[in-house]
Amino acid sequence: MLPLSRTVIATALATACLAGAPLRAQAERVVLGASAASADAMVGCVYPMTGRAAIYGLDSVEGIRLALADLDQEAAVGLPVPRLGVLVDDALSKASYALRIAEGYINDDHVRFLCGEVSSGVASALSDLARRRQIIMVGTDHASSRMTIEGKHPYYFRVSNDSWISNAAGARYLRDIRAEQPWQKIAFLNPDYDYGHVSRDDFLAALDGLGESYEVVGEFWPKLYEPDYSAYIEALKEAKPDIVITALWGGDFIEFIKQARAANLFPHMRVANFDTGANYDVLVALGDTPPPGLILSARHHNTWPQSGYNRRFVERFHAQTGRYPTYAAEGAYSGIMAIARVLGKTGVKAPNEQVIAAFEQLQIALPEDPDGYTSHIDPDTHQMVQAQAIGTPVPNHDFPPAKVMLGNIRVYDAESLRPPRELIDRRRAAVRGSPTFNDYPTP
Numbered sequence: 001m002l003p004l005s006r007t008v009i010a011t012a013l014a015t016a017c018l019a020g021a022p023l024r025a026q027a028e029r030v031v032l033g034a035s036a037a038s039a040d041a042m043v044g045c046v047y048p049m050t051g052r053a054a055i056y057g058l059d060s061v062e063g064i065r066l067a068l069a070d071l072d073q074e075a076a077v078g079l080p081v082p083r084l085g086v087l088v089d090d091a092l093s094k095a096s097y098a099l100r101i102a103e104g105y106i107n108d109d110h111v112r113f114l115c116g117e118v119s120s121g122v123a124s125a126l127s128d129l130a131r132r133r134q135i136i137m138v139g140t141d142h143a144s145s146r147m148t149i150e151g152k153h154p155y156y157f158r159v160s161n162d163s164w165i166s167n168a169a170g171a172r173y174l175r176d177i178r179a180e181q182p183w184q185k186i187a188f189l190n191p192d193y194d195y196g197h198v199s200r201d202d203f204l205a206a207l208d209g210l211g212e213s214y215e216v217v218g219e220f221w222p223k224l225y226e227p228d229y230s231a232y233i234e235a236l237k238e239a240k241p242d243i244v245i246t247a248l249w250g251g252d253f254i255e256f257i258k259q260a261r262a263a264n265l266f267p268h269m270r271v272a273n274f275d276t277g278a279n280y281d282v283l284v285a286l287g288d289t290p291p292p293g294l295i296l297s298a299r300h301h302n303t304w305p306q307s308g309y310n311r312r313f314v315e316r317f318h319a320q321t322g323r324y325p326t327y328a329a330e331g332a333y334s335g336i337m338a339i340a341r342v343l344g345k346t347g348v349k350a351p352n353e354q355v356i357a358a359f360e361q362l363q364i365a366l367p368e369d370p371d372g373y374t375s376h377i378d379p380d381t382h383q384m385v386q387a388q389a390i391g392t393p394v395p396n397h398d399f400p401p402a403k404v405m406l407g408n409i410r411v412y413d414a415e416s417l418r419p420p421r422e423l424i425d426r427r428r429a430a431v432r433g434s435p436t437f438n439d440y441p442t443p
Helices: 004-018 054-076 095-109 120-133 163-177 194-209 230-239 251-262 280-285 308-321 327-346 352-360 421-431
Strands: 030-033 041-047 084-090 113-116 136-139 156-158 185-189 215-220 243-246 270-273 294-297 375-378 383-385 388-395 404-412
Touching: 030 054, 041 054, 041 095, 041 327, 054 084, 054 308, 054 327, 084 095, 084 327, 095 120, 113 120, 113 327, 120 136, 120 156, 120 194, 136 327, 136 352, 156 383, 163 194, 163 270, 163 294, 163 388, 163 404, 185 230, 215 230, 230 251, 251 270, 251 280, 280 404, 308 327, 327 352
Parallel strands: 041 084, 041 113, 113 136, 136 156, 185 215, 185 243, 243 270, 270 294
Antiparallel strands: 030 084, 294 388, 375 383, 388 404
């Protein structure tokens, strides 16, 4: 455990993040697990630990701590598990910082794995570095599907739902509600970097694949960490969609909801966020009277699935921190557990080729798995194949300070959410021969 003073500081920072308070100073490096001298493998993680996205980095640290505790318990009863040392540093949501940190991990700390990050732009830069330096990277939070479709390479794997999975589920949800809640016109409000653009493309491709008719009446692209959405809200009012599809996340989505509520947007259209909208920090910000018409999902939920594994994960996180987890915690937990399971299978001294092959065959039970299902890596995309739950906010006081949680849930099974083979081939062919598909925003 952290010393008490550090724990109190971390809890205070997390509370401030959930309350929307800005955090600016760069966080100190966090060192977890085995020492470099005793570890079988070192893992270097990069997350935002300060600023608007700080809660995701703080929750990721706590998820890693839970994973290491589980591995310690397994070792205590004689199971063969690797001793992992984990370093976590704050990249301030900037690709240049993240690359500097990761190079230090590789050159100075001799890490065997990289892990993280939250922003897809930063993660794309790290993935390219992993490919060049032949260091395996495990993505735990960011979601651009271009990293596993166009940008797939041997050294990158992702263990949380990506933008294709979330939007494929979202397209099915809108199809399923259409008879009772008719809609035709849609608009997009997405952050203006790779994740936002690929999220739009994924949603439209999924909707087209279902044969659904629609009309796009507007596309709007605020910058990441935009402070003022008033112009976009007025543009949405003029466009008059039935549903706004948004990939805003974290503090950006919270701020948009706050400003849209004040501008009386919600009586005129529904707002759907299929990838990050039901994250715990958003649910806290909704208070006890959410705006009408919200359709939400996220990569992990405190209330779904109602499995013993998920309940234990949420309860242990709360006991450890005094708060309930955002989805980032389960993603980071999954990343460390995945590394441990692979090294347990190959042996800690196995060369990268064997470790990569084991990752491609990985099957691993995770807190977000519904009963009867086990998450597994698709060897063609290196993306974890997982289910998705979509619903609406309903009153629930079991997870304070949130007063609503996700309810009226529809579940979309994992296998139905895989990207079609034709889509993968077409997207990869479109970039074949290009120097790079990445663009690395540095907010």
